[in-house]
Amino acid sequence: MQHPITGVPITDRKKNCSIFRECFIAREFIDYFSEEYGTTRDVALRIGKELLAKSYIVPLDEHVKFKDNDCFYAFQKESISGYSTKISSVRRKSNLIERLIGLREETQAELFTGHGEFLKIIISASTIRKGKDREKSSRNFLSVSLKGDRLQIHQIKKAHDTYSITKSWLGDELKLVEVQKYDEKAFTLAWDKNFYFKAKNSADKDIFLWVLLSLCKKYCRDIPQTNIDIFRLQMYVGEEVLEKFNFGSEAVGSYKDNMSIEEQEQLKKFFSDYNKQTASNTVSENELTVVSDVVKRANVKIQKEEAKNICDIIESHEQVKDIQNGLEKALMELETTNKNFESIQADLDKMFKYIRIIEKKNNHMRMVTDNHKQLYSTLDDLLRQIQLTPNTIEALKNPDFETPEGIRKCSRATKKLDISTTDFPDNMENMFAISGQQLAAYNKISTSFVTKFISYCDRYFTSLSRSHMKFIKSNRNKIGDHSNIHESLMKYSEIMHWLSSIVGEDQQSAEYLMERYQFYFSEVYKWEFKKLFKSFKKRVKKPKTDDEGIFSSGSGNLLPNMAIPMSRPNLVPHKSKAHLQITAPQAYRECLNLILPMILAEQDCGRKFFNLDSNDLVLFCSKLFDLLQQELNEVIDMAKEDKFYCLTFWNITTDFLMEYGSKSEYIEGILLDRHTFLRMRFMEFINQQKNSILQGGKSNVPHIHMVPNLKHELKGVLEPVLKFPSFIQKMENCGASEAGGSEGISDSAYTIIGDALLQWILSLGSENKNSQFILRIENFEMLQAVIHEHQNVACLQNIENRAKIGFDRAVDSLVHSLSRTHLSGLLEFFNKIDTALRTIRDIQFQKEFEKSILQKNIKKFGDLSKLEKHLFKELKNLHQDMTVERLIPHVWEAWKSDMIQKYTHFEEIIRRFYDVSLLFNSNELLEAFERSEEKWEQKQAKKAEN
DSSP states (O other): OOOTTTSSOOEEEEETTEEEEEEEEHHHHHHHHHHHSOOOHHHHHHHHHHHHHTTSEEESSSOOSOOSSSOEEEEOTTSOOHHHHHHHHOOOOHHHHHHHHHHHHHHIIIIITTTTOEEEEEEEEEEEEEOSSSEEEEEEEEEEEEETTEEEEEEEEEETTEEEEEEEEEGGGOOEEEEOSSOTTEEEEESSSEEEEEESSHHHHHHHHHHHHHHHHHHOSSOOEEOSOHHHHHHHHOHHHHHHTTOHHHHHHTTGGGSOHHHHHHHHHHHHHHHHHTTTTOOOHHHHHHHHHHHHHHHHHHHHHHHHHHHHHHHTHHHHHHHHHHHHHHHHHHHHHHHHHHHHHHHHHHHHHHHHHHHHHHHHHHHHHHHHHHHHHHHHHHHHHSOOOHHHHHHHHSOOOSSHHHHHHHHHHHHHHOGGGOOOOTTOHHHHHHHHHHHHHHHHHHHHHHHHHHHHHHHHHHHHHHHHHHHHHHOTTOOOOOHHHHHHHHTTHHHHHHHHHSOSHHHHHHHHHHHHHHHHHHHHHHHHHHHHHHHHHHHBOOEEOOTTOTTOOSOOOOOTTOOOOOOOOEEOOOSSOGGGOBOHHHHHHHHHHHHHHHHHHHHHHHHHHSOOOHHHHHHHHHHHTTTHHHHHHHHHHTTTTSTTHHHHHHHHHHHHHHHHTTTOHHHHHHHHHHHHHHHHHHHHHHHHHHHHHHTTOSTTOTTSOOOTTOSSSOOSSOHHHHHHHHHHHHHHHTTTTOTTSSHHHHHHHHHHHHHHHHHHHHHTTTTOOHHHHHHHHHHHHHHHHHHHHTTTOGGGHHHHHHHHHHHHHHHHHHHHHHHHHHSHHHHHHHHHHHHHTTTOSOGGGSGGGOHHHHHHHHHHHOOHHHHHHHHHHHHHHHHHHOSOGGGHHHHHHHHHHHHHHHHHHHHHHHHHHOSOOOSSOHHHHHHHHHHHHHHHHHHHHHHHHO
């Protein structure tokens, strides 16, 4: 307990300008007991109170009771010493022994059973590595074991519930066992170097060190040095703990010689009784007294032995004086020797100076030698780079392009030919000259090899093209597969890449080989494409339609509601093999399905064999497939009788553009050209239809034959409007509104035709006759109805809105014309009044607005009966002139509303400015309209009865 390292912290302390020597704090005393022996703070506090009551500790300030605070206390000088107190008051609980024994048995069973090695003790200990900034520790176990008579110390690591030995040391080689003053749990074991360990607690450390030292004493040749008081450590550990680890006899025997037999028996009895009382943490007064007496007697005997040793030291003091005199004489001789040494040192300094000069020269010579070695090594490497081996020269002079092994030799030889790219250091100008001479010598070999390779490839291209042509001619219904040709060329790709990478005349050789390949295989593709397109042209069914289109009929019946049915292509099957007949768009799709993969394969061959980039690939493919665009245009022209097929061709081209456009710039260019060609042809057709609609744009519509026996020139819904549904249906059947399809040209077509129809309808009735206004109303309304039935066509919504505006304006024009016919005088008079009211307030005093002029206009207007006759006559004319009966009520109601509104306005002006009354009021006018309607219905009913 009073141990300076492992006991309660005891030191000099200062409080209230007073210094207290060798004291401790009550709180630190309780911390020490609770942490070191696993007790609670209450138990540690009770032990402190008992020690204070028995005067083993005394207070140093005014506090008398022992509490958990910062008060100072000190041990009595005559009390139990540090280790003896520890023996009597702070024994381990039984679970400490059980834990260590259980850990020993578990490790013994897993690591040492069956190997003849027996584990004596194992504790949990951290290995402390002292770094620059802080201590780094890793968790391990430390054990002591016996294998025969050989003592071994192991460092054991546990990972994933498995033990493994990481380090091992021999007990015979152990030199030092030392406890650390800065940490009561730390200790040092030294072999060739020091190893620092830290136990889980001080009890584990003390037990381990006692077992280790006891075994070293028994089994090792040399006992290691230590700063541990073995006797006190033995008393601290206790007999029961040592007996549990089979060290009972050694433990007692080490301090038996300093005690009487009675004292030994009393100490043993105390150990046995104490172990029974540790569970309750209570210590009786008698036990403390017995232990105190035993330890006192042991200390007295120890002090006697120490006094005897001191006397022996004093007796040897005279011998020390003789030695001191001898040392003084030796010192005088040493001074003389020192002077001689200084002169020798001066000579040695000169010698060292010359040695350093020699070392400097030796270092310089060594550097020169190393540079020469490096230079020779570099020269050897460069010579190997600019020289060809005999095997390489033989492979280049007599190349073998037939066998795979010969081709591989040629490929390796070409890689060694390029010595012009060798990098030489700046200080090796002569190597440039040597390289130039070697290059000139190898140029002949290289030129000969290139000539032979070009000649062989030319023959090989010719052989491949002829064999492929022979296959095509012998198989009428098949197209040749070029994959075998491409695979056969790939074995020469490395040589071809080398040929295309070199600079000079040989580079033109690579271009020459590519031109020869294009020359031979362009003819092959021409033959294949002609055969392919010819077979498709025989199978195509030609559409039987009028080439002039829907709106170019030349003449037509203008009777009302005479709709023109939409004409579909009349596909006449071939007399033989009718089941194989296809349309032109189907042939176009199948052609692209066959041709575009062939182009991709050829493009891949050009990239891998000729090492071409994207721009060169476009030129490469354009020369190989120069007739492809012409053949595709001819397939499109097979459907020229029906221009609406342009939409189908457009959609097919768009599908292939989405699939292949990102894979090949050449294919993308071909398909975009087809888009341009189809747009131009279809827009040309749409403009023809527009001109056909607008040719009758004059008021008398001269291009349409007038129907005989009709009162009016034109009547009802006219032919262009009736044909517009057929146009929409034809467009949609050909895929005008497909997603991602032909929206680019279909929207323009719908807009052009719709604008033409609106413009043509507006040109009708330019003479402002009522019948012509009716003609415009009926055609605008029919155009709205047609577009409304095709709401899925989004681009027609704008045409529908414009048709509605034209319809409303035509109705307003007709209503205004009817009103002007029956209210012309009043309208003119009151319009002038409305204009004058903007600037003049008293208009009745103006000459042109006198009451007499107003009365003349009213008299001229007539009475209600006369007006009612005119209303009935206009209603009859509407029924005769308008062919769309559902529009008659709409026009009649619009006229009625306009008349009532204007007449009400007349009444308001007369009321405000004139003292005159009209012949009838607005309500009577409304009744006149209603009587005219009833009269017409009665007449129609009588007509139906007859």
